[in-house]
Amino acid sequence: MIKQRLFTPGPTPVPEETLLELARPVTYHRTAEQRQILTEVMENLQYVFQTKNPVLVLTASGTGGMEACVSNTIAPGQKAILLCAGRWGERWRGILKAFGTNLISIDAEYGKAIPPEQLEKALKEHPDTVAVFTTLNETSTGVALDIESYGKLVAATPALLAVDAISGLGAMECRTDDWKIDLCVTGSQKALMMPPGLAFVTASEKAWQRMETPANRSFYFDLKRYKAKLNEPDTPFTPANTLIKAQRISLAKIKAEGIEKVWARHLLLGKATRAAIQAMGLSLFAERPSNALTVITVPAGIDGNAVLSKMEKNYGYKLANGQDNLKGKIWRLSHMGWCDPFDVIGAISALELVLTDSGFPLTSGAGVAAFQKVIAGKQ
Numbered sequence: 001m002i003k004q005r006l007f008t009p010g011p012t013p014v015p016e017e018t019l020l021e022l023a024r025p026v027t028y029h030r031t032a033e034q035r036q037i038l039t040e041v042m043e044n045l046q047y048v049f050q051t052k053n054p055v056l057v058l059t060a061s062g063t064g065g066m067e068a069c070v071s072n073t074i075a076p077g078q079k080a081i082l083l084c085a086g087r088w089g090e091r092w093r094g095i096l097k098a099f100g101t102n103l104i105s106i107d108a109e110y111g112k113a114i115p116p117e118q119l120e121k122a123l124k125e126h127p128d129t130v131a132v133f134t135t136l137n138e139t140s141t142g143v144a145l146d147i148e149s150y151g152k153l154v155a156a157t158p159a160l161l162a163v164d165a166i167s168g169l170g171a172m173e174c175r176t177d178d179w180k181i182d183l184c185v186t187g188s189q190k191a192l193m194m195p196p197g198l199a200f201v202t203a204s205e206k207a208w209q210r211m212e213t214p215a216n217r218s219f220y221f222d223l224k225r226y227k228a229k230l231n232e233p234d235t236p237f238t239p240a241n242t243l244i245k246a247q248r249i250s251l252a253k254i255k256a257e258g259i260e261k262v263w264a265r266h267l268l269l270g271k272a273t274r275a276a277i278q279a280m281g282l283s284l285f286a287e288r289p290s291n292a293l294t295v296i297t298v299p300a301g302i303d304g305n306a307v308l309s310k311m312e313k314n315y316g317y318k319l320a321n322g323q324d325n326l327k328g329k330i331w332r333l334s335h336m337g338w339c340d341p342f343d344v345i346g347a348i349s350a351l352e353l354v355l356t357d358s359g360f361p362l363t364s365g366a367g368v369a370a371f372q373k374v375i376a377g378k379q
């Protein structure tokens with residue numbers, strides 16, 4: 001018997017209490033009870049986003065929330081700057097193109113971050129920019145982008161800063177208001193410890209003002225419709241109310257732990273995992289590594305795909321492969337959400353076994369020892 005263990009950067013494991021809530025009978029959605037649940041969920045989302053502005057609940061995957069940011073704020077032909085450091089930057093590009101945006105693109109080589117100076121220069125060259133799009137944690141490469149610095153630059157201009165925080169929010173520090181993020185999006189299935197199906201979007205005063213000029217080009221994702229229902233509170237369309245009830249349980253867990261402690265736990269997991277990987281003689285793919293996942297470069301002479309199959313078949317550990325051109329070249333090990341050191345140390349141990357079996361020279365236990373050292377140093 002081998003237990004299946006999910007270490008992909010979305011979906012991620014879900015706590016038992018949340019799974020139990022998901023097993024309960026379906027209920028009607030326009031009730032006082034549901035309103036009370038939605039109120040609590042939105043309040044706790046404000047806490048996780050670190051914002052005073054309302055957080056809207058959309059029934060969609062994260063991409064739906066990203067599309068809402070574009071379709072509500074930019075008219076065709078208007079200019080936007082895209083800071084693209086991987087596949088999820090490319091997702092912004094796809095949406096922006098579909099909505100006819102005039103795109104100025106700053107592209108980082110995969111694995112690299114984007115220095116704020118590049119954005120500063122682009123903003124100077126393009127004073128007619130109406131929005132800047134970027135990613136908190138580029139899940140395809142494991143790179144964390146410097147949102148705080150971007151926020152300072154964009155806040156000094158009329159442009160909006162839109163951040164895809166889908167895999168970062170709830171894992172790494174993200175202060176929506178203090179960092180001057182105008183549009184911040186996340187999804188339920190990454191660090192918020194839920195199955196896929198919900199997207200959450202918050203907009204600053206500056207962004208809501210922009211939405212007063214009728215740029216909106218969507219119906220289902222018309223954010224003003226969601227805002228108009230906030231007083232009840234309700235949603236304009238039938239929400240995935242079963243998921244909202246379950247999200248309440250997972251958010252309560254985050255609230256009880258405290259968001260700063262949640263960030264600290266992820267920082268510790270990130271540090272310990274990076275130490276383990278380096279102690280095993282492997283190298284990290286990301287230049288500015290995020291604490292939500294660790295991305296490992298497949299060493300020369302090792303079949304990256306075969307290692308992942310063995311991890312799953314022999315030991316039950318499901319890690320993620322690289323996407324597109326990076327398939328077979330990197331391994332992505334998630335430690336976000338419902339995850340503690342003794343989940344991850346198992347994955348490190350299994351990776352040591354598989355690598356040794358694959359002929360990679362490695363001292364047995366080197367990664368595990370390095371991991372333990374970081375954890376012990378903390379206590």
Ligand SMILES: *Cc1c(COP(=O)(O)O)cnc(C)c1O
Nearest residue numbers: 010061062063088139166167187
């Ligand atoms: C997972 C992910 C997405 C995609 O979200 P969906 O829920 O699949 O639509 C977008 N951006 C980032 C950074 C992600 O990690």
